[in-house]
Amino acid sequence: MSITENDVNQWASDYKDKSPQDILTLALEAVDNIAISFSGAEDVVLVDMASKIKKDFQVFTLDTGRLHPETYRFLDQIREKYGVQIEAMYPNADQIEKFIKEKGYFSFYQDDHKECCSVRKIGPLRRKLETLDGWITGQRKDQSPGTRTNVPVAQVDAAFAGPSGQLLKFNPLANWSSEQVWAYIRANDVPYNDLHEQGFISIGCEPCTRPILPNQHEREGRWWWEEATAKECGLHAETNKS
Amino acid sequence: MKITLVKKIKADGSPCQKCRDISDRLEASDQMKLIHQVIIADEANPASPGMLLASELSVNRAPFFVVEHEGGRREVYTVYFKFVKEILNQITSEEEELAEIMHDNPDLDYI
Numbered sequence A: 001m002s003i004t005e006n007d008v009n010q011w012a013s014d015y016k017d018k019s020p021q022d023i024l025t026l027a028l029e030a031v032d033n034i035a036i037s038f039s040g041a042e043d044v045v046l047v048d049m050a051s052k053i054k055k056d057f058q059v060f061t062l063d064t065g066r067l068h069p070e071t072y073r074f075l076d077q078i079r080e081k082y083g084v085q086i087e088a089m090y091p092n093a094d095q096i097e098k099f100i101k102e103k104g105y106f107s108f109y110q111d112d113h114k115e116c117c118s119v120r121k122i123g124p125l126r127r128k129l130e131t132l133d134g135w136i137t138g139q140r141k142d143q144s145p146g147t148r149t150n151v152p153v154a155q156v157d158a159a160f161a162g163p164s165g166q167l168l169k170f171n172p173l174a175n176w177s178s179e180q181v182w183a184y185i186r187a188n189d190v191p192y193n194d195l196h197e198q199g200f201i202s203i204g205c206e207p208c209t210r211p212i213l214p215n216q217h218e219r220e221g222r223w224w225w226e227e228a229t230a231k232e233c234g235l236h237a238e239t240n241k242s
Numbered sequence B: 001m002k003i004t005l006v007k008k009i010k011a012d013g014s015p016c017q018k019c020r021d022i023s024d025r026l027e028a029s030d031q032m033k034l035i036h037q038v039i040i041a042d043e044a045n046p047a048s049p050g051m052l053l054a055s056e057l058s059v060n061r062a063p064f065f066v067v068e069h070e071g072g073r074r075e076v077y078t079v080y081f082k083f084v085k086e087i088l089n090q091i092t093s094e095e096e097e098l099a100e101i102m103h104d105n106p107d108l109d110y111i
Helices: A004-012 A020-030 A044-053 A069-082 A093-103 A114-129 A176-189 A194-199 B018-029 B050-055 B080-086 B093-103 B108-109
Strands: A034-035 A058-062 A086-089 A134-136 A154-156 A168-170 B001-010 B037-042 B064-068 B074-077
Touching: A004 A154, A020 A044, A020 A114, A020 A154, A020 A168, A034 A044, A044 A069, A044 A176, A058 A114, A069 A086, A069 B093, A086 A114, A114 B093, A114 B108, B001 B018, B001 B050, B018 B080, B037 B050, B050 B064, B064 B080, B074 B080, B080 B093
Parallel strands: A034 A058, A034 A134, A058 A086, A134 A168, B001 B037
Antiparallel strands: A154 A168, B001 B064, B064 B074
16 A cells, blocks of 8 residues: 555545545545444444445444344344445454453443453454555544544554554544434435434443433443543643643 | 653643553563663643654654664654564563553544
């Protein structure tokens, strides 16, 4: 892959005010071996948009083994409607067995969700990303107070690497709000997860997801027993703080 | 090869927990002797050596390592276990690597 970090930084700048469809088009055209990461929730809009841009595109999902039945049904619904294969990535069996043996099924309520997520999500994610040159996420800046304010529309992924040693990451929805996502879903008659009709906004694993009340931030429906804005490793000059 | 470790002091003056953990790990494994230079990125002082280096290299997290190879080529490592595996040839466990990725990338929560 001959795309340099400077190219990606330039895209991030040039496309920061462009539409998700423009960003998605860039990603799908610039990187051959690229896949959409689909969580089975609102990021379905990426699948819908991609289907209107290109006939063949890759989609994968992280099946943690703890998803809601509604989410599994929704994944099948999307597979059928768009005629796409959704590759499911699973946790490493040995690691899960060890984890459950040592900590049980609900240790995240006592510790935090990171250890469980690292086994059930990050391991399978890394395994998939090691086969790709780029990936496309539904990450949005407004999803979590504190942790997503710097989501660029395109970046070189610093956490993972593809076969070439470099991995590109595109976040076409970075600048969209939840309201815009839902306006798109309604306007384009995009299927959505039935859990949304039960008050769920952000949807992940069943034990770590709950419905929320009107005007609560969607982050309050995930890992609600933890501090929402905990953040340690960023490097922020005090003079740049708002 | 020259290795620089950049550690962070938070804007309120408190030390960064991960920086401390990494220093402890390097000491415990007797690898601190392989680090040629440790400099501080003081979030309260943008002119501190670590902040300047982070700015120069477009690094937005700490701690991080800068590996300067013969000929001047520089590599930046923001993932500790990647650094020790690739540069110090240390054997690392997948659990440790995944835990670090999860800890350092809260944006992955919603993937």
